[in-house]
Amino acid sequence: MNRRSFLKSLSIAGGAAAVLPSDTWATITATMKPDRPVHNKILVAHRGASSYAPENTIPAYMLAIKQGADLVEQDLNITKDGILVCIHDVSLEATTNIEDVFPDRFEEKTVGGKMVKTWPIHKFTMAEIKQLKAGSRTDGQFPATTIPTWQEAIDAIRGKAGLCPEIKSLPEYKKLGFDMEKMVADTLRKNGLDKRGADPNTPIVMQCFHHDRMLALRKNGIDLPELWLRSKRVKDVMGDIKTAKKLKFEWIGPYKTDATKEFVDAAHAAGIKVMPYTFRPADKAEGFTDLRAEMAHYLYDNGIDALFTDNPDMFPRR
Ligand code: G3P
Numbered sequence: 157m158n159r160r161s162f163l164k165s166l167s168i169a170g171g172a173a174a175v176l177p178s179d180t181w182a183t184i185t186a187t188m189k190p191d192r193p194v195h196n197k198i199l200v201a202h203r204g205a206s207s208y209a210p211e212n213t214i215p216a217y218m219l220a221i222k223q224g225a226d227l228v229e230q231d232l233n234i235t236k237d238g239i240l241v242c243i244h245d246v247s248l249e250a251t252t253n254i255e256d257v258f259p260d261r262f263e264e265k266t267v268g269g270k271m272v273k274t275w276p277i278h279k280f281t282m283a284e285i286k287q288l289k290a291g292s293r294t295d296g297q298f299p300a301t302t303i304p305t306w307q308e309a310i311d312a313i314r315g316k317a318g319l320c321p322e323i324k325s326l327p328e329y330k331k332l333g334f335d336m337e338k339m340v341a342d343t344l345r346k347n348g349l350d351k352r353g354a355d356p357n358t359p360i361v362m363q364c365f366h367h368d369r370m371l372a373l374r375k376n377g378i379d380l381p382e383l384w385l386r387s388k389r390v391k392d393v394m395g396d397i398k399t400a401k402k403l404k405f406e407w408i409g410p411y412k413t414d415a416t417k418e419f420v421d422a423a424h425a426a427g428i429k430v431m432p433y434t435f436r437p438a439d440k441a442e443g444f445t446d447l448r449a450e451m452a453h454y455l456y457d458n459g460i461d462a463l464f465t466d467n468p469d470m471f472p473r474r
C-alpha cells in the first residue's frame with residue numbers, strides 16, 4: 157500500500173524503534189524526525205511511552221514518537237475552569253505530588269470499605285494543576301514535568317505522529333455545565349483537525365467506552381475514525397460487532413484477551429478494524445512471558461490491526 161492510499165484510509169505514519177530506556181531526554185528530542193515510514197499494523201502508545209516516562213506527559217509522548225508510535229494516546233479530563241487536560245484518572249493523587257502542594261484540599265471517598273483521601277481534578281484550576289509535578293519515574297532522564305493541557309499535547313505531537321484521544325467520563329462534568337464533546341470538537345476544529353485527512357501528517361482516531369459520546373462528537377461536526385472501546389467485563393463482545401456496524405464505528409477496542417481470531421475475523425467480515433488494549437510488562441495474557449511475543453501473537457496470528465502498548469519500543473514490526 158502506498159503512502160497516499162494508506163493515509164486516505166486512516167492517515168498513519170510511524171518510525172523506527174529504539175532501544176530504551178538508555179537514551180537521554182536530549183538524545184530523544186534531537187533525533188525526532190517527521191519523515192516517517194508507513195506501517196500496516198498500527199502502534200498506539202498508551203498514555204505515551206508510559207513504561208518509561210510519566211504517563212500522559214509531554215516527555216512520554218515525545219519518547220513514544222521516538223520509539224516509533226503511529227498514534228499517541230491522550231486520556232482527556234476537565235479542570236475546574238474548563239480546560240481539557242491529559243490525565244487518565246479523575247483525581248490527581250496517583251500521578252502527581254498534590255498531597256504535598258495542596259494537603260488540605262482533599263475529599264474523602266470509600267474504597268473497599270475504607271475511607272481514602274482523593275483530590276478530584278475538577279476541583280482544581282489549570283493554574284493550580286500546573287504547580288504540580290507529574291510522574292515519579294523521572295530517574296534523572298526526564299525533566300520535571302507537569303500535566304499537559306490537550307492543546308499542549310496537540311502542539312507537541314502533531315506532524316510527528318497521530319493522536320488517539322480518549323474522552324473520559326465523569327458525571328460531575330455535566331453538573332458543572334461542561335459539554336465535554338463540544339469542548340473536544342471545538343478544540344479539534346480550532347486546530348484544523350476535525351475532519352479525516354485534514355492534516356495527513358496527523359491522523360486521528362477518537363476513542364471512548366460510551367458509544368453515545370462518540371455519536372455526540374458527530375453531532376458536533378466531527379468526522380474522524382472512531383474506536384468504540386469495550387470493557388473486559390462485557391459478556392457478548394461478538395454481539396458488540398453488530399452494534400459497532402450499526403453505529404458505523406470503524407474500529408472496535410476489546411480487552412486484549414477478547415481479541416481472539418474468531419472475534420477479529422468476525423469484525424473484519426463486518427468491515428471493522430480491531431485495536432485491543434493494553435499490552436504492558438505487568439499485565440501479560442496467560443501463557444505469555446515475553447511482551448513482544450504476546451503482541452506478535454495478537455497481531456500476526458489473530459490478525460488485529462492495531463494495539464495499545466506502554467512499551468512502543470517492543471512493538472514487533474514485520
Ligand atoms: O483507551 C484504551 C485503554 O487505554 C483503555 O483503558 O483505562 O487505560 O484508559 P484505560
Ligand code: CA
Nearest residue numbers: 229230231322
Ligand atoms: Ca485510555
